[in-house]
Amino acid sequence: MNPQNNGTLHATIALTLISLAALAPGLAQAQTIKIGVPVPLSGSSAAAGTDILNGAKLAAAKINAAGGVLGKQIELVPEDDACDAQTAVQAAQKLVDAGVVAVAGGYCSSAALPELTAFHRAGIPYVLDASTNPKLTEMGYDNVFRTIGRDDEQGPFAASFMKNSLHVKRAAVIDDNTTYAKGLAQNTVESLKKMGVDVVYADSITPGQMDYSPTLTKVSSLKPDVIYYTGYFSEAGLLVKEARQVGLKMTFMGGDGTNDPTLMKTAGPAADGMIITTAPLAQFLAGAHDYLDQYNKSYGQGPGPYSVYEYDAVDVTAKAIADAKSAKPADISAALHKITNYPGATGTIGFNPKGDRSRAVYITVVVHNDQFEPYQRQDASGKWVAMK
Template identity: 55%
Template sequence: MTPLMPRDRRLRFPVLTVAGAGLLLAPLAGCGSGGSGGSDELRIGVPAPLSGDSASAGQDILAAAKVAAEELNKAGGVKGRTVKIIEADDACSAQQGAQAAQKLLNSKVVAVAGGYCSGAAVPAIPIFGRRNVPFIMDASTNPSLTDTGKGKVFRTCGRDDNQGLVAAKFMTGPLGARRVALLHDNTTYAKGLADAAAGSVKRLGGQVVYEDALQPGQSDYSPVLTKVASTKPDVLYFTGYFAEAGLLMKQRRQLGLKFTLMGGDATTDATVLKTAGPAADGYIATTAPLAKDLPAASAFVTAYKAKAGADPGPFSVYEYDAVKLIAKAVADTGSTKGPDITKALHAIKDFPGITGPITFDQKGDRTDPLYITVHVQKGAFTGYKKLDKTGATWVDAQTS
């Protein structure tokens, strides 16, 4: 995801699951585009916001990548090569996103797994593309990224046109909302998600009574909330980031406003709970399933806690799967050349990721993206509702 201004079928090859066996130890083909930094290393780049307001999300992504690399290395590496994670701070900005991409190329990464803010990914994608280095995004959800990625860009997360539809179905369905307000922050991710939700709300018979942006980084959003309240919405869907979401929760309660407050998947970072305190209770967000709600992620959660000393964040599991997919593609093709890895990624079918089976379509998006709703109960995000396989009925996300 990202600001443009200052986020069950079995595979025939079980080698890269959490408890998977070691990879073959045969030597790899030549480095080709991107290189691998040395004959005994497989370098995977991780661009993420390691500074700024979204740093907690970036550090979470980086820690997850390192957990995946450690597991691969304990199993013998990838055809005898040690997996090395190369980090780069994109600070959730376009300028630093471009600089981070160039830094990773200079470090001779063979592929890239990461990203958070779509705005930082926008300039990075053509930089990687010119060198034929494939990029698997774990959290950058703006549809344009894969639409224009020329088949070299992939996602383990979903797309905002899918998330916007799920949000609209939930607001006009279980919430019974007829009047919907949309608030974003003018970033690539937030504006795109708001627009997608607005279109879906209208198609489902709802009325969009407000759609505008706030200024990120402020300390008081009371005037914005008061303006939203004047339109008499049943629900406000905030599509920006967690730093602002926490303040909106807190200040909404202080103002005594009664409309339901919802948010997108960039608002589920644990930091939001610290900012909002008790005002977070009852908050609802659309998101891909969280690590603690994924049965296949239990071993990862244990390993992550041991490494980071904290619970994994919302996009950790999607980063973990991205690193494992790159390793599998390299093992399958026996090459570290970018075009070979890209071709191998497209050929993977039903990879047994801890986020579910993963197959990429022609653009590089998952063929089975899943969004659910979570809500805050007793100071924690908990699975709430999800659509059943028909896409028409809402069921309990925890038990079904």
Template identity: 80%
Template sequence: MNAQKNGCPGADRGVRHMPIRAITAALALLVGLAPGSVQSQGTTIKIGVPVPLSGSSANAGTDIVNGAKLAAARINAAGGVLGKQIELVPEDDACDAQTAVQAAQKLVDAGVVAVAGGYCSSAALPESTTFHRAGIPYVLDASTNPQLTEMGYDNVFRTIGRDDQQGPFAASFMKDVLHAKRAAVIDDNTTYSKGLAQNTVEALKKNGVDVVYANSITPGQMDYSPTLTRVASLKPDVIYYTGYFSEAGLMVKEARQLGLKMTLMGGDATNDPTLMKTAGPAADGMIITTAPLAQFLSGAHSYVDDYTKAYGQGPGPYSVYEYDAVGVTAKAIADAKSVQPSAITAALHKMSGYPGATGTIGFNAKGDRNKAVYITIIVHNDKFEPYRRQDAEGHWAAMK
């Protein structure tokens, strides 16, 4: 989907730009497989995709599965891996820890040799323990809590950055670009949200910004105006919300209805287009810290085109990172010349220079992506636009 070689068997430059009808045909074959019908003949390689397919984050999970399908369809159209086709096995973890354990065990029982997925860190953490016990590699595409790669599990990797990278990035933006003196940080008490909030608060304090408010809301409520009124009374220059897009949209709408004029910001779980549908015109001017979206990545132009043709709309924020998670997993299987999970894990640890749609991918000793990038985007006229980035020296520059 991008212009670079994938590195999987037969996946040359021409395959990456194959007509969408070829991808669609391969995709139809991929998703039309009856459960276990081909696996029993030993002609497929099963890769699990645990994501929320129900609840408030279901659209994010569906978007991730769509990215996985495009990756698998491309690989399969190019001949598959080790002479076999990739078969995806999506499983609903509902962004819930207990459901996640059940989903992970279902994938283990289904015979997956690797897993590429994850969204909410609160689900990914128990999933990673289940996959570790089973010895199955888990390549995360969206879960950013640092603990995921700090538990000493050698089978956990990710194609995205970490909250202890995003937090200092957000704090630097508030201080050096917004010139904020006073900041409020609100989380939703989930694993991901609290982790990002804590890392941001620590970095703000180190930067000399006065944190006038740092507390949690309860997700799923219909009215956050009491919290917003309390925060407004403390006169912050910026409010940074580290929870998910469903609550963020409502909070932004209510903040503007209350007449709050300070800068409103969100973390990388607010970067879903649903934000604008919920908040309406009130979202205009909201700034979000995030890994680069597919439409802002030079290597993902073909991916965006193919996604749009296949699904009738542009990709959400994490499908391209899932696309690369499936791609790098397939490359590890090819490098290992084996479908044994332990061999795939070893190959992932050796991975360097994989030319993904999101850029070059390699992993450090903990399994984190080398050179993870964060940017800021801004809502303008009901869409996300690139805003500011940091160069290698930490200087801020406008994005085009």
């Protein structure tokens, strides 16, 4: 190649690069706004993760049908964290690499904690829909928010129900040694002791076992009035089934990790009468009727417990993007902090300075005829009243 041709080639390449650079802003304008959804899509919590993702899809579809945000469509980017800390680190990094500007999701706190660290490092806001461990909003990060309550709110609520509604004198508390379950168990035990209830048993089981009868036999010998299990629904179903098989008659309760319909599939009739402390389920929320209809139409069944909180998490993230008039992560976080009275399907949403939901609500539900039915709540004075 002669020098003249070589120079012409270099000039052509340079002009091409300049043209591509000039086009880049236009290409960026055509891009979608990516929101990450880290949830368990494999393992024992896959049903819950799929349900949460379905809620995110319904929110994105509604937003996009109304024209999107800032003239762009919302694009969800799901990643499987398997409720496992190491897998969660990898899932979070994949979302960062994919260019998400915000994240709405989470289920197991044990996965959400390492995810949050990765998102904080990247400056990406994380709106949690189901992860309730207090540590998530106690690390001083300005990019974490919650549409759900905390374990140190649910623990005293559960203890008050046992003491003042069930009038128990002796309680057994069992966890599954996960971050979420141990946190809820600890907060419940502390509250029970303060209320003068004798905690006769407080220990962990190992998830994944098929026989919990040794633990149940030991608990039975201590004669508690109630057993409160703070782990997840997969083990809860086996525990209550085996408890009834070995003749335990006391009240069996579960925390909000047990509020999944899979509980009844695992336990069968043994689940009847089990009482669960939980954030209000979609079917008991006045503002979630349209959501229930859409979920049933889209997926041929009713939603699980957290998909409506994920629906609100995506909605409130889109609201923050619109308010900020920007899809930059730092601007989204700043706008989320300013939200105080967003009318979500789960009620009014606002965030306190830590990022926690400022008006978290808990209720009790009871399993009856293979369904969750409303049971009791506290009124404004703290008195336990029946739910209609």
